[in-house]
Amino acid sequence: MRDVAVVSFAQSPCEAANRRDDMAGILLPVIREALGAVGVDRDDVDFFASGSHDFFEGRTFAYIESLDAVGAWPPVSESHVEMDAAWAFAEAWSWLQLGEGDIALVYGIGRGSLAADLDQVLPAQLDPYFLAPLRPHRDALAGLQAAAMIDAGLTSERDLAEIVVRSLSAATGNPYAQKSGHLGVDQVLDAPYVSTPLREHDVAPVGDAAAVVVLAAGDAARRLGDRQAWVRGLDHRMDTHYPGVRNLTRSESTRVAAARAAELAGFGASEVDIAELHTEYSHAEPLLASALGLERTVVNPSGGPLAGRPVTATGLVRIGEAARRILDGRAGRALAHATNGPALQHNLVCLMSGEAAA
C-alpha cells in the first residue's frame, strides 16, 4: 500500500440553523483554512471529493453549488458521494492508493436545518414498500435498537445518561460544538422521552456545518508538515436494508470493517489511544465499542455527534477530529468511525497512526 496521510483538518462551527450562508459560503472559509494551514494552493490539489445529500437540501444535484467554493475553473478532477463525506474520504484514499495523484481535498457539507420537518423527509430514505408507508418517527428505529440493547442487558438508561453527560462535558472544550455543558446524570434522566428509551439528550442535535480534510501521499505528505496522521487501514461494510432481518443489538458490519482495517493497519481498534465514533444516539456508543473491541480507549474526546450532528459532514468530522489528535501529538494511534442509514446500517472504520507503515 501507498503511504497516505491526513495532513490538515478544518471545520465550521455546527449551527442549529445557518440562514446567512449558502453552501459555498459555509465551505469556502473552511477550505481556505485547511489548505492554508499546510501552505497548499488550490492548483496543487489533484483530486476533490465531497459528500452531501439532496434529501437534506431539497433539490437535485444540490452539491454542485459547493463547487463555487472549490473553484471549478480551470476544470478540476472531482467526485461526489450522496452520503456522509467519510465515504468521500474513502474514495479519495483509494484514488491516492491508485497513484493517480499526490494531494486530495475531501469536504463534507451537511445542512440538517433546511427541511422544515425532517419527519417529512427521512421516511423517503427507507424502503418504500414496507417501511416508508408506516411513517415511523425519525428516531423510532433508533428507539427499537436502544430498547433491544437494554433488554439484552448491554446497557441501561443510566449508562446512556452517563455517556450523554461525558460527551456534553467534553464538548465544552470544543469551540465547534453546537451543544455542550456540565449536566448531571439525574438531570439527563429527567428530560422527556423522544422515542423510548431515548430521551432528549440521547439524540444528537441536527445542525449545519462543513468539514475539510487534506490527504497527501508519501513525500508530499512529509513535505507538508512535521507530523502526519497516516491512514494505516480503512474499510466499510454494509448490512441488509430491512432492519427486521438484523439483530439490532450487534453491528456485524462494524466488526468486519474493523477486522479488515486492522489487517491493513497492522494494529487493531483495541490498540488506539482515542476513538471518534459517529454516534447519532447515545446507545450507539456501547454497541460500537463492543463491535470494535474498544476497552480503555478514550471515546469522543471532541464531544462527538451528541454535541452536534451536521448530517452528512458528521462522519468526516470524526475522521478529522481523530486525525487532529495525532497531528497535534496528543495521540499516537486513533480510530474514526462513520455511519450511514438507519440503526447503523452501513459502517466505516479508519485506523490512523503518527507512524507510517514500516
Next chain:
Amino acid sequence: MREPASEPSVLREPASEPSVLREPASEPSAPTLPEPLTTMASPFRMDYTYVAGTGRSVFLRGLAEGRMLARRCPACAQVYLPPPEFCSRCLSRLDEPFELDGRGVISTFCVVSFPFPGQVHEPPYVVAHIQVEGSGTRLMHLVREVDPADVRIGMEVEPVWAGEDERENSLTSIRHYRPAGDEYA
C-alpha cells in the same frame, strides 16, 4: 417537492403475460406467477427553507428595486451578472456591487416551440443569453416584442421591467428583453 405521479407507468403490469416465463404446454399443472402489484399510494410532501446566501441576496434585492447589480473580482477583474459572493475563477470575494443599465446584445438564443406541462409562456418564444454591456458573464432571459424569426445573435436588446408595484426579489422583475437600438426605435 416530490408530488406523487398520478399514473406511475413504471409499476404498470405488462399488457400480456411475458411469454418467456410460460411453462411448456405439455405440463398441465403449470404454476402461475403471482399477480404483481401495480400501484400503492405513499404520497410525500416536503417543505424546505432555501438559503440564498449573501451574494445572491445582493442581486435579488436589487431586482426588487429595479436595479441590476453587478460585481467585479478584485483579483482577476471578471465582472459577474448575476454576481455570486466569490469569484468562481480565483475564489476572491467580489467588490461592492455597482449598477448596470442592463442593455446588451444577444450572444446566443433558441426558440422554444414545444408545449410541455407547467409551461408558463405560450410557445413559440425566445430564450436567450444576453451579454449585458459592462458584464463579463451572460444573463439568461426571454426575448419578446419581436417575431422569433427576426431574432439574431448580436442583436441589441434592452430589459423591460415589471411595474414598480410588481417587482420582487426575482428575475421575473424583468418581464423580458426586447430589441433596442435604431432599427426598432
